[in-house]
Amino acid sequence: MTPETDPVPHTDHLTVLFASQTGNAESISRNIYEQAQERGFKSSHFVLNDFAKVDWDKENCLVFIVSTTGDGDPPDNSTKFWRHLRKLKGVGLTKAKYAILGLGDTNYDNFCQTAKRLDTRLQELGASPFYARGLADDATGLEETVDPWIKNLWPALAHQVICTPTIHDLPQPHLTSEEERIVKDIIEKQEHDHPHHASHAPSSEKPAEVSARNGDVDVASLAGVVGNLSVTEKGPVIPATGYSIEVDFSDMANHSNLTALPRVPNANLKIIELDQPTSGTTTTKFGTVPSFLQTPTPLLLAKVNSVQCLTPDDALKRTISVEFGFDDDVDYAPGDAFGIWAPNDESLVRSVLAALAVKESDMNKQIKLDGQGIPSHLQPIESATLLDIFRYAIDLTTAPKKANIRLYADYAADLAEKQKLMFMASKQGADQFNAFRAQGPTFLDILHTFPSVKIPLVRVIETLPPLQPRYYSITNSPLAKNGHRRWCCAFNVVTYELPHSVKRRGVCTPWLDELTNKVPYGKAVTSGFGSIRVAMFVKPNETKFNLPADTSKPVIMIGPGTGVAPFMGFLEHRTEQRRIKKRLMNIGTGPRQHLEDHFGDMWLFFGCRHREKDWLFKEQMQEFKNEGVLTELQLAVSREEDVRNSGKYVQDLIKIESKRIWDLLSKKEALIYVCGDAKEHGGFEKTAAMMELNKWAQEKRYLRDLWA
Numbered sequence: 001m002t003p004e005t006d007p008v009p010h011t012d013h014l015t016v017l018f019a020s021q022t023g024n025a026e027s028i029s030r031n032i033y034e035q036a037q038e039r040g041f042k043s044s045h046f047v048l049n050d051f052a053k054v055d056w057d058k059e060n061c062l063v064f065i066v067s068t069t070g071d072g073d074p075p076d077n078s079t080k081f082w083r084h085l086r087k088l089k090g091v092g093l094t095k096a097k098y099a100i101l102g103l104g105d106t107n108y109d110n111f112c113q114t115a116k117r118l119d120t121r122l123q124e125l126g127a128s129p130f131y132a133r134g135l136a137d138d139a140t141g142l143e144e145t146v147d148p149w150i151k152n153l154w155p156a157l158a159h160q161v162i163c164t165p166t167i168h169d170l171p172q173p174h175l176t177s178e179e180e181r182i183v184k185d186i187i188e189k190q191e192h193d194h195p196h197h198a199s200h201a202p203s204s205e206k207p208a209e210v211s212a213r214n215g216d217v218d219v220a221s222l223a224g225v226v227g228n229l230s231v232t233e234k235g236p237v238i239p240a241t242g243y244s245i246e247v248d249f250s251d252m253a254n255h256s257n258l259t260a261l262p263r264v265p266n267a268n269l270k271i272i273e274l275d276q277p278t279s280g281t282t283t284t285k286f287g288t289v290p291s292f293l294q295t296p297t298p299l300l301l302a303k304v305n306s307v308q309c310l311t312p313d314d315a316l317k318r319t320i321s322v323e324f325g326f327d328d329d330v331d332y333a334p335g336d337a338f339g340i341w342a343p344n345d346e347s348l349v350r351s352v353l354a355a356l357a358v359k360e361s362d363m364n365k366q367i368k369l370d371g372q373g374i375p376s377h378l379q380p381i382e383s384a385t386l387l388d389i390f391r392y393a394i395d396l397t398t399a400p401k402k403a404n405i406r407l408y409a410d411y412a413a414d415l416a417e418k419q420k421l422m423f424m425a426s427k428q429g430a431d432q433f434n435a436f437r438a439q440g441p442t443f444l445d446i447l448h449t450f451p452s453v454k455i456p457l458v459r460v461i462e463t464l465p466p467l468q469p470r471y472y473s474i475t476n477s478p479l480a481k482n483g484h485r486r487w488c489c490a491f492n493v494v495t496y497e498l499p500h501s502v503k504r505r506g507v508c509t510p511w512l513d514e515l516t517n518k519v520p521y522g523k524a525v526t527s528g529f530g531s532i533r534v535a536m537f538v539k540p541n542e543t544k545f546n547l548p549a550d551t552s553k554p555v556i557m558i559g560p561g562t563g564v565a566p567f568m569g570f571l572e573h574r575t576e577q578r579r580i581k582k583r584l585m586n587i588g589t590g591p592r593q594h595l596e597d598h599f600g601d602m603w604l605f606f607g608c609r610h611r612e613k614d615w616l617f618k619e620q621m622q623e624f625k626n627e628g629v630l631t632e633l634q635l636a637v638s639r640e641e642d643v644r645n646s647g648k649y650v651q652d653l654i655k656i657e658s659k660r661i662w663d664l665l666s667k668k669e670a671l672i673y674v675c676g677d678a679k680e681h682g683g684f685e686k687t688a689a690m691m692e693l694n695k696w697a698q699e700k701r702y703l704r705d706l707w708a
């Protein structure tokens with residue numbers, strides 16, 4: 001949907017409405033309402049069930065902040081409004097312009113259903129959006145979407161509502177007495193330390209930083225690990241390093257009021273230590289995994305058949321391909337993915353537990369979680385060891401949400417640390433919060449940066465987000481030999497270094513790489529993985545990213561880097577389909593033309609940096625081409641000097657071939673598939689390829705429905 005902007009504001013009043021089950025949408029909407037007033041917009045603020053207080057004939061600019069609860073349901077404090085909305089007829093809201101921010105969680109099936117339904121219904125009633133809909137995901141952190149959405153709301157609003165900055169009615173901050181005390185301390189301390197800040201004069205001093213010990217390991221904070229190296233089945237575990245995250249807090253002195261502080265999550269959980277271990281694990285003939293792992297399709301414990309490193313040592317990224325094996329048949333289709341349940345890094349887990357003052361001897365004790373309102377991902381934990389909970393149930397590496405930062409402030413014993421944490425959680429500290437998050441702090445880094453934070457273990461367990469499975473596309477076909485008993489995937493091993501030598505690693509890929517002994521570049525290794533079992537499940541593709549049922553339709557595949565993975569599955573599948581067809585047709589040595597009639601063209605646009613370093617699946621691609629399965633193989637190479645006859649990026653090739661692609665689309669109903677990791681190659685190829693195709697879609701009014 002293209003947001004509309006009016007050149008001239010058409011109203012002098014803004015209405016902010018919210019529907020909220022647990023308070024997030026309410027606090028965000030209040031924040032917007034307060035900011036609107038500060039910025040000179042006349043505004044009012046209502047819960048949706050108070051819709052009768054709004055003059056719907058007059059109020060022409062509406063901002064909705066709505067969450068989704070239950071199974072895609074609207075919050076309780078909006079049910080009356082929804083009943084009313086259903087009853088409305090005609091297009092009585094034609095004058096209304098609106099913006100919607102939805103809150104949800106992608107762990108649920110109906111992501112942001114309330115916001116989506118509201119959007120549709122308002123348009124049915126004649127209203128039109130003035131600003132693009134935002135859908136914020138609690139799974140990754142609401143603020144990722146909420147902060148930029150609010151930031152860009154103001155210029156969009158300026159086209160809608162007359163702004164009168166002279167009515168500068170500064171709202172009172174809503175602070176608890178504890179928060180007020182902290183804010184007062186900030187002001188007093190700053191006035192004492194930097195008297196010039198009180199008058200808002202520019203500071204010539206060096207910016208204050210969270211810590212100057214950047215990159216150092218604070219050995220003392222790893223109490224319990226020091227001098228007492230943990231030993232697991234795989235040998236000694238080297239403690240993970242916590243990094244000090246650097247943020248410039250010099251601006252803090254300019255803010256005497258902290259507003260829009262998030263609520264501290266409720267404390268519901270209790271830890272009960274069990275005398276006798278109960279069965280906290282699922283034991284199969286292959287081994288054990290914690291029984292609390294929840295999977296949408298049956299849990300599979302796969303063995304590793306083979307591992308191949310696809311990239312030489314001097315390639316920018318290490319890409320490996322793994323073939324997993326099952327003892328029973330598993331149903332899947334090309335285009336589907338498998339979800340792998342990888343545990344958090346063992347050394348990180350142990351260092352975090354040690355930093356939380358858990359003794360080594362207590363890490364393996366069986367415990368039970370008890371209490372009301374246990375987060376759903378913890379509910380299945382009937383009993384488990386602390387190690388397993390920290391390995392499999394909670395996410396230790398995703399950057400924190402504001403509500404967590406706010407929580408840590410409560411547990412900071414040192415006043416300066418408390419102030420900084422509180423500031424980052426507030427609206428005024430948004431820049432510092434974003435700078436902090438941008439450095440991808442793990443939970444260990446937070447404890448390391450703010451060593452006075454002594455947070456109880458139980459609060460950590462109930463407030464850190466759930467650890468998510470990692471998904472990988474299938475690169476083979478179930479039709480191939482033994483196809484239902486194996487699946488293959490390819491991925492980059494994610495490890496990277498941030499500025500100041502801060503090292504980061506993904507959860508799953510380095511774990512798999514280490515588990516399978518970091519095989520060297522070259523041929524597939526097929527031995528040495530005997531006892532390994534990897535917990536996984538099938539994730540059927542829900543977006544129709546599967547081969548068309550009609551095999552005669554041409555297929556155009558665009559997949560730079562490891563984005564090519566699902567297409568290797570498509571190509572193997574087509575090879576098998578052709579083989580079967582050939583057998584059925586009893587073609588034997590007959591004319592090839594017959595077979596080709598049944599199968600449309602398959603084109604592949606692949607992008608890499610260097611042909612010799614990261615042309616993944618080179619031999620297989622060439623084989624598919626020689627066999628006639630792949631009709632067109634277009635290779636874009638971005639980092640070689642002498643690239644002849646080809647573009648540097650896939651979108652260049654698409655441009656060059658646009659006439660032929662268009663013919664396939666318009667005359668033969670070709671389908672286009674685009675797949676790529678947005679982070680890979682700086683997201684450039686995928687996004688640019690999409691934009692190129694989208695431009696066509698707009699010009700030709702045709703392509704949009706063909707997106708697979």
Ligand SMILES: Cc1cc2nc3c(=O)[nH]c(=O)nc-3n(C[C@H](O)[C@H](O)[C@H](O)COP(=O)(O)O)c2cc1C
Pocket residue numbers: 019020021022023024025026066067068069070071072073075103104105106108109110111112113138142
């Ligand atoms: C019991 C429960 C059910 C939920 N159901 C959904 C859902 O179906 N779809 C969705 O996108 N989010 C769902 N969520 C996530 C919430 O929408 C999300 O956490 C949001 O930030 C809550 O905002 P609120 O505090 O304003 O209600 C659910 C959350 C809870 C606690």
